[in-house]
Amino acid sequence: MKPITVQAPANIAFIKYWGNNEDNLPLNNSISMTLSRCQTTTTVKLAEELAEDVVELQGNDGTYRKLSQETIKEKKAYEHINRIRMIAGVTTKLHVKSTNSFPTDAGIASSASGFSALTAGVLLAYGLREIFEDKLQLSKLVRLSGSGSAARSVYGGYVELLAHMNHDNSYAVQLADEHHWDIADVIAIIKTKSKETPTSEGHRSAVTSPYFETRLNEMQQRIIATRDAIRERDIEKLGRAIEADTISMHAIMMTSVPPLFYWESGTIEIIKHVREWRKGGLGAFFSIDAGANVHVICEKKDAEEVQKKLTGLPHVQKTIMNAPTQGVHEVDTHLF
Numbered sequence: 001m002k003p004i005t006v007q008a009p010a011n012i013a014f015i016k017y018w019g020n021n022e023d024n025l026p027l028n029n030s031i032s033m034t035l036s037r038c039q040t041t042t043t044v045k046l047a048e049e050l051a052e053d054v055v056e057l058q059g060n061d062g063t064y065r066k067l068s069q070e071t072i073k074e075k076k077a078y079e080h081i082n083r084i085r086m087i088a089g090v091t092t093k094l095h096v097k098s099t100n101s102f103p104t105d106a107g108i109a110s111s112a113s114g115f116s117a118l119t120a121g122v123l124l125a126y127g128l129r130e131i132f133e134d135k136l137q138l139s140k141l142v143r144l145s146g147s148g149s150a151a152r153s154v155y156g157g158y159v160e161l162l163a164h165m166n167h168d169n170s171y172a173v174q175l176a177d178e179h180h181w182d183i184a185d186v187i188a189i190i191k192t193k194s195k196e197t198p199t200s201e202g203h204r205s206a207v208t209s210p211y212f213e214t215r216l217n218e219m220q221q222r223i224i225a226t227r228d229a230i231r232e233r234d235i236e237k238l239g240r241a242i243e244a245d246t247i248s249m250h251a252i253m254m255t256s257v258p259p260l261f262y263w264e265s266g267t268i269e270i271i272k273h274v275r276e277w278r279k280g281g282l283g284a285f286f287s288i289d290a291g292a293n294v295h296v297i298c299e300k301k302d303a304e305e306v307q308k309k310l311t312g313l314p315h316v317q318k319t320i321m322n323a324p325t326q327g328v329h330e331v332d333t334h335l336f
């Protein structure tokens with residue numbers, strides 16, 4: 001059988017998913033935009049000769065490393081292949097190779113692109129094309145991998161992941177496609193090695209923050225404002241919601257038991273600069289995930305200026321300029 005290759009984008013959450021229950025179900029809706037320059041490409045081959053699945057990921061030095069079952073994320077990848085194999089009702093093992101277009105250990109959400117690509121590639125390799133094509137079903141299956149953000153990379157453009165108390169109703173929907181609005185996410189990389197607490201631990205401890213319920217309540221109006229801002233292409237409205245949600249999520253992290261601090265001094269430096277630039281009339285807004293790097297969101301017309309300004313800051317090692325892009329899709333160039 002010919003190999004199958006798919007490509008999937010990472011995404012930046014405007015409204016962050018933070019906190020889940022014992023079934024790994026997200027406790028709040030999240031809204032994101034796909035990222036054109038942060039892509040995972042994954043090739044999957046049926047491997048009759050293998051007794052166990054082999055998943056290899058290309059490192060920053062260009063060589064492929066077999067994923068072990070030791071870390072939570074790596075284990076999840078093998079478990080997820082098993083889950084899809086059960087749906088297919090077969091026993092054939094798989095050989096999977098995967099590469100990222102961005103630094104793998106730079107603390108950018110590589111699992112969003114990684115798990116959506118893995119799900120799509122494995123489905124297609126096992127002949128489950130109807131699930132791949134039904135994006136709602138696909139997003140449900142991607143979410144079961146354990147990476148909620150990955151469920152949003154199924155569609156292009158602007159996407160909302162719906163929180164619900166059962167697996168069948170927690171899936172992603174597209175709010176607008178990648179052509180709807182030309183905005184940019186300029187990522188400022190200030191730290192390339194990430195030894196942060198895994199997000200899975202953070203999701204579980206989020207409810208220990210005394211402010212968690214407050215966040216769930218106060219974010220409802222922000223979710224509505226974010227949907228409206230996307231529909232109306234209103235960068236000020238979107239930016240205000242993005243920054244408020246970042247601060248709200250990090251407040252939960254910092255007040256959980258045990259507390260989580262993802263920010264570095266460079267993170268604060270960029271936050272302060274972005275706020276200053278805005279006083280000078282630049283429509284730029286910060287967003288920070290479970291790491292120290294800062295995403296700066298602006299309209300495309302301002303993206304080059306934002307990139308230039310970020311590049312000039314002492315803590316910034318490099319920047320990655322992103323536009324909204326299509327969701328997970330099949331390609332015809334294979335990695336092996």
Ligand code: DP6
Pocket residue numbers: 012013015016017018030109110111112146147148149150199200203289290
């Ligand atoms: C802070 O459970 O999707 O990025 O699998 O590590 O990407 P990963 O985590 P996931 O949680 C995402 C947490 C977040 C916010 C978000 O993307 O919504």
